[in-house]
Amino acid sequence: MSGWQPVRRTRTFEEVIAQIERRIADDGLRVGDRLPGERQLAEQLRVSRSSVREAMRVLETLGVVSSQVGRGPDAGALLISRPAEALSDLLRLHLGLANLSLEEVVDARLMIEKWSVSHAAVHGADLSALTAALERMDATTTAEEFVEHDTAFHVAIAEASGNRLTTAMMLSLRDSLRRYAVEAVERLGDTAGLMADHRRIHRAIAAGDAAEAASAVEDHLRRAYPGISRPPRAENDEGLEGQQGRSDRVG
Amino acid sequence: MSGWQPVRRTRTFEEVIAQIERRIADDGLRVGDRLPGERQLAEQLRVSRSSVREAMRVLETLGVVSSQVGRGPDAGALLISRPAEALSDLLRLHLGLANLSLEEVVDARLMIEKWSVSHAAVHGADLSALTAALERMDATTTAEEFVEHDTAFHVAIAEASGNRLTTAMMLSLRDSLRRYAVEAVERLGDTAGLMADHRRIHRAIAAGDAAEAASAVEDHLRRAYPGISRPPRAENDEGLEGQQGRSDRVG
DNA sequence: ACCACAGTATGGTCTGACCATATTTCTCCA
């Protein structure tokens, strides 16, 4: 009943994207491969160069294509994979539109960070990047500098989890929160507490203690953003299991 | 030292985006507000309409603008906020480029789902959407249909967490995994196990038992994607804390 | 009051041109 679909107007550049995507799948294109030039692509697809260019802008925005001018083997459209930059742009714009709150972003960061730190602790990751970032943080004087190496520390944790997607999310979240991170450091006045948290996190990962690492991260975030994160644990475990059954009616 | 920076060539459409972004911040533009028409914007910024259009394609890709043709109050560029669609495109393309593995995506989904379900359990969320999705799943016959309502169930959990960012992530992850979800259902042959998991999740949320809900979700995902998810818990808690100290040297 | 039709502003597309850049190829001189 009522199988009406809104008429889907497909614009030319969307068709171009679809065909490029199909080529990626069918021809097994990989990062590092190249796409035909804009003029050649326009001629082959029988569309204008403008439409091809709009398609390229979209693919570039999504972090899968990079364009180089000039001539030679290095010129033209190159297939890349930089999801983090695209995610950063996305978060920054939606934060600016006030359609995502700082609390939501910080909560998401806490989620990813706890997950990363747990995995890093279990996987026995390489901690040299963490140690290096800690040393650099000790040597900083301004809040901006501190935040820079602080970001490196937390991103290194994400990388230690071995998951490129969550790492990209972590990178972009940090990028979006950079402003607030600097403010947080300036508000705290001194970084002793934050550094103590960092060493506790580092210690827990080295010890392979996932639970302690997660707990340390949570305390750390709560210190940096007081009043933002809500504790997700249940205080009451009295089971009032009510309406779970009765799934026999059909809508 | 060596403070050489690669020359940053800024293209016209990037400048257009920057100015639009600045206007959003300065003028406090919100979702629902409108941007000037392409021609007017081009004239005001002293650039060609093509450059304005490329900027609009980028903003559209990032889910912050929607363009309507025609005339009247509903025509032109409208400020929106649809991060989920942008995230879906992003994940789909990077999965296609094989620069993100299925394992990474499934792991990320497990992370978000456990987080969502824990929060939903604690917040005492509205469970009517979950119940409705369960009933509809019971009435399905094909794997595609089942996955559709299964997605609704899991997205409803994400919405119950009250975080729009993690909900957007959940939506886009599900969207990217739709193909594999259908395959998983067909591989299992029957949906009894999955439905039992669903009811267990529903029950745990209703009871406010975050730990049980998280555990149920993990078992559920492991059933659907066997061999993908790695358990993040540490089997051994013997503290072999070795190299955590010695952070006195500066690089 | 209502309806049909012309007017008009919108985004979508195309064409063709020119520019800046970077490589490749050619040419000419030492």
Place this chain on the structure above:
DNA sequence: TGGAGAAATATGGTCAGACCATACTGTGGT
């Protein structure tokens, strides 16, 4: 013969101007 400089060329970046389909707006006639 070798090499340096000049010319050719292919790339993306930008622009101007045109035309189309669409969808509202206003106007005039019934």
